[in-house]
Amino acid sequence: MKLESAAPAAVVESIAAIGRFAAARGWVPATSGNFSCRIDGRSVAVTRSGVDKGNLGPEQVAALDLDGPIPAGMSAETPLHIERYRADASVGAVVHVHTVASTVLSRLHAPDGVLNLSGFEMHKALRGITTHETDVALPIFANAQDTVALAAEVEARLGRAPAVPGYLLAGHGLYAWGRTMDEARRHLEGIEFLLECTLEERRLHR
Amino acid sequence: MKLESAAPAAVVESIAAIGRFAAARGWVPATSGNFSCRIDGRSVAVTRSGVDKGNLGPEQVAALDLDGPIPAGMSAETPLHIERYRADASVGAVVHVHTVASTVLSRLHAPDGVLNLSGFEMHKALRGITTHETDVALPIFANAQDTVALAAEVEARLGRAPAVPGYLLAGHGLYAWGRTMDEARRHLEGIEFLLECTLEERRLHR
Amino acid sequence: MKLESAAPAAVVESIAAIGRFAAARGWVPATSGNFSCRIDGRSVAVTRSGVDKGNLGPEQVAALDLDGPIPAGMSAETPLHIERYRADASVGAVVHVHTVASTVLSRLHAPDGVLNLSGFEMHKALRGITTHETDVALPIFANAQDTVALAAEVEARLGRAPAVPGYLLAGHGLYAWGRTMDEARRHLEGIEFLLECTLEERRLHR
Amino acid sequence: MKLESAAPAAVVESIAAIGRFAAARGWVPATSGNFSCRIDGRSVAVTRSGVDKGNLGPEQVAALDLDGPIPAGMSAETPLHIERYRADASVGAVVHVHTVASTVLSRLHAPDGVLNLSGFEMHKALRGITTHETDVALPIFANAQDTVALAAEVEARLGRAPAVPGYLLAGHGLYAWGRTMDEARRHLEGIEFLLECTLEERRLHR
Numbered sequence A, B, C, D: 001m002k003l004e005s006a007a008p009a010a011v012v013e014s015i016a017a018i019g020r021f022a023a024a025r026g027w028v029p030a031t032s033g034n035f036s037c038r039i040d041g042r043s044v045a046v047t048r049s050g051v052d053k054g055n056l057g058p059e060q061v062a063a064l065d066l067d068g069p070i071p072a073g074m075s076a077e078t079p080l081h082i083e084r085y086r087a088d089a090s091v092g093a094v095v096h097v098h099t100v101a102s103t104v105l106s107r108l109h110a111p112d113g114v115l116n117l118s119g120f121e122m123h124k125a126l127r128g129i130t131t132h133e134t135d136v137a138l139p140i141f142a143n144a145q146d147t148v149a150l151a152a153e154v155e156a157r158l159g160r161a162p163a164v165p166g167y168l169l170a171g172h173g174l175y176a177w178g179r180t181m182d183e184a185r186r187h188l189e190g191i192e193f194l195l196e197c198t199l200e201e202r203r204l205h206r
Helices: A010-023 A077-086 A098-106 A121-125 A147-158 A182-205 B009-027 B079-087 B098-106 B121-126 B147-158 B181-205 C007-026 C079-085 C098-106 C119-125 C147-158 C180-203 D009-025 D076-089 D099-110 D121-125 D146-158 D181-205
Strands: A036-037 A043-047 A063-064 A093-097 A114-118 A135-141 A165-168 A173-178 B034-038 B043-047 B060-067 B093-097 B112-120 B135-141 B166-169 B175-178 C034-038 C043-047 C061-065 C092-099 C112-119 C135-141 C168-169 C173-178 D032-038 D043-047 D063-066 D093-097 D116-118 D135-141 D167-170 D173-178
Touching: A010 A036, A010 A043, A010 A063, A010 A093, A010 A182, A036 A077, A043 A077, A043 D116, A063 A165, A077 A093, A077 A147, A093 A182, A093 C061, A093 C119, A098 A165, A098 A173, A098 A182, A098 B098, A098 D181, A114 A182, A121 A182, A121 D181, A135 A147, A135 A182, A165 A182, A165 D093, A165 D167, A173 A182, A182 B098, A182 D181, B009 B034, B009 B043, B009 B060, B009 B093, B009 B181, B034 B079, B043 B079, B079 B093, B079 B147, B079 D009, B093 B181, B098 B166, B098 B175, B112 B181, B112 D173, B135 B147, B135 B181, B147 B166, B147 C098, B166 B181, B181 C098, B181 C180, C007 C034, C007 C043, C007 C061, C007 C092, C007 D009, C034 C079, C043 C079, C079 C092, C079 C173, C092 C180, C098 D043, C112 C180, C135 C147, C135 C180, C147 C168, C168 C180, C173 C180, C173 D009, C180 D099, C180 D181, D009 D032, D009 D043, D009 D063, D009 D181, D032 D076, D076 D093, D076 D146, D093 D181, D099 D167, D099 D181, D116 D121, D116 D181, D121 D181, D135 D146, D146 D167, D167 D181, D173 D181
Parallel strands: A135 A165, B135 B166, C135 C168, D135 D167
Antiparallel strands: A036 A043, A036 A093, A043 A063, A093 A173, A114 A135, A165 A173, B034 B043, B034 B093, B043 B060, B093 B175, B112 B135, B166 B175, C034 C043, C034 C092, C043 C061, C092 C173, C112 C135, C168 C173, D032 D043, D032 D093, D043 D063, D093 D173, D116 D135, D167 D173
């Protein structure tokens, strides 16, 4: 394994900025959530374990070799980030949050393995979707503490060209990604909005 | 078509201010929403497509000729702004947001084509209404990606003197306007509050 | 009628501070809400009509003679403030907000004329209550545009020693008061919290 | 009893910081809530009664002897803090807030004396829990104004090694603690998130 090195300042700041945004929204309670950003073809910057995501600096972000083992002090969820970058060279940032809507809906629909969304204008926040007249199938995976196995299961199902830039872990939260941090954030905000609308509709239509 | 020119600084700032307000409220997730302000009898300033509405500056706002075609880089929803100004010389600002309440209620009541509100003191936030003892009929239009046709449909239904300074697009969001940006914001806030109360009543009374 | 004079700077600032607090909470949408503070035994400072309550300064606050008529430019709800000060010399501040919980619950329970609360620790936020083992009866009045008549009706029912430092106007919002602005704010926050809990219980128990 | 002395500046600041955080979240309405931090083996710093928890300084925090009586001006809930420190030398901070979710769920489940949670990833925010595949039993106590007796009841039930670093008081709110203020805050945020998810599930599943 390569020695861990420092992430470039601009990469750290892009991670710190999404962390501040998510913390202000209440999406990373109790030091939950993780954020990462690609440095280059071989390495990525990832938030360390157990830190307040609303107040990130260089000390809270580690630069990791995509081909090396994961060093100590990293979150157990680091493989879920790393494997996304390894599977798809166009992925530039991966974000993970714990929101009430993603936690509750992922538990409610875990037996289905998917949350189906239909007819929202907000679908267009997702890359490649140009009309609300689409069906969006957001995958749901059972939660697991063996995140190496879980990451393999996730990548096997997502395949080469995921239809949606995100998925849910049941009772756990939301993952999203994009070619850039801006796009990952747009996908995160778009999916969370769709989840909030859907949760509201579940309340009304039971 | 006239060449696109810069919007006056005060107009840009009034758009940036409503953008910051809406972003802080969570009403423009994932770069959604659009804001515009009349410059003079022939031109308006409109936010460009795909930008973070909480951080707008001169680069994110374009000045458009009301009689010319819409230049590249503008949001697909620009016609919905432009036609409001063309139809009514008293319109000074148009605002559009994506909120959970407007998205969910517009889907729920889309078959009716209208959301009827009755008896709220907040009706008085809408220009020309002086008592809560009124019925407010908020139009709902089916969402469409052909926004030129949609704008024509909207204006045909609104007519010369719209009873309410706003409408819903089903599964999409809320449009509102006013003689000034301050009035457009008051209408936006008033209608959104009425929608939040109504959504709460739908939860209680199903 | 006495000529209108300027309110002392400290009084204006106490009104501006509660305005900023309420605006940040979303409790004064669309320039709704009013705030007032006693200057002395004969005069009070009251917010003017139609201004953004999150950005108040001396220009948005008027000093009024408690025994004089209400000058132009004041909110139609000014009598609801003035009569509270006239009825009770211990009243030092009156606050009025438009929240979703107060609007929805006041409509739901308007036929009862009261909202009964029981067993909350938060009762103790209300002056003179020292235990959760109390019943709190929050009066509800039908909304009315004749606020002079409405203020007389309110004061007749409240009487010399109101059991609760606040009331609801149906479909309109919440009024609260205190000996000082700090106490009025504590009453406002306490009652609003009780309303939010009660609305949640209505959702669960229908 | 020892004379009351000043708390160290760093301890005051750690209390002020959690106060600002809780106030921004709306978790300490109407001057409710209390926060404390251990100074050393014999003394703790505790917020005084009736102060705005979003704006704490040295004047609003008292240093108390763990073996002495409670001086005047302290909150009636001070014994609930003090006894936690006396019962467990590893407790470094105790936090108490009034949230809608903790108030409503504690009333709903008061007859059970416990709120059972199962399968949430957020369980791992609680010290010593390493998997979502656990059951978390959050104790609920009947509210009482005799807080000396209540503190004794709480400590008797919690015992030497509480399974969960927090509990609910019915109709009152949430208590949590940790070895440090950071850990107490993580426990507070984690439990509150679990309560918000559970309240949402109660809405959906009635």
